[in-house]
Amino acid sequence: MGIHIIEIKLFKNIKIIRSVFEMSDHLVRNNEVNVMGRVVEDLKFSHKVYGEGFYTFKIEVDRLSDSVDILPITISERLLPDIGNILGETVDILGQFRSYNQYDEGRNRLILTIFVLELKVIKSIEGERSKNSIVLDGYVCKDPVYRTTPFGREITDLLIAVNRSYHKSDYIPCISWGRNARYAQHLEVGNNIKVWGRIQSREYQKKFENGEVETRIAYEMSISKMELIDENSSDLL
Secondary structure, three states, X not given: OHHXXXXXXXXXXXXXXXXXXXXXXXXXXXXXXXXXXXXXXXXXXXXEEOOEEEEEEEEEEEOOOOOEEEEEEEEEHHHHHHOOOOOOOEEEEEEXXXXXXXXXXXXXXXXXXXXXXXXXXXXXXXXXXXXXXXXXXXXXXXXXXXXXXOOOOEEEEEEEEEEEOOOEEEEEXXXXXXXXXXXXXXOOOOOEEEEEEEXXXXXXXXXXXXXXXXXXXXXXXXXXXXXXXXXXXXXXX
C-alpha cells in the first residue's frame, strides 16, 4: 500500500514538472523572432534586473528592396563571453519581440526590442540570406485603426498583447495591408489572433511645442498572414 502511494506522488510530480515545461515552451512559441543582419552599433549597457546585466546594440537587416531595417537588440551579459566583440559581424538571432514602458516627457513611451535567446556569429555568408521573420499569438488590446494612403493603399494598425512569463505581457504594434487590412479593421478587443510577418523600422518626425522637430525611429511588425483563433472556427488569411 505504501509503495502504491509513493508511486502516485511521483507520478503527480512528473505531471507538474511537465506542465511547467509545456507552459514555458508555449510562452516562447507565442512570440518567436528569427533575424539575421550586420551589427552596426557597439554594445552598450542598458539595465540590470535581479543582478543580471543587459546590453543593447543594433543590427542592419536587408529588405527585399534596396532599403534596410535597423533593429534594436537586447542581450544578457550571460551570453556575452561566448560571442566577444561583434561590431561589424553578421549575426543570426533567435529571440522574442518585447516591449517595456519608458517615462519620457511626462508620459509613458512604448519601447520595443528584440530580446536574444540564442545568437551565433556567421563567419561565412555564402549562400546565406538576410532573415527577418516573426510569429505572434496574442490578443487585440486596442480598437483597430483603418486608413488609406494618398495613393489608395489600405492599412489597418493593430496593437497585440502577447503573454510572457511572470504574469507579464508584451504590447506589439502591428500593421496590415490590403485584404488583411480590410479584414483586420473588423477585429474586436479581446480577439485571439496569430500573425506572421517581419519586423520593420520606420522614421518619423516628432514635433515639440517649441517648434523643434526631432527624427525618431518606430518599430512595428508588418503582417503578411493572420489567423483568427476561435473555439468554433478559424479563419486564415
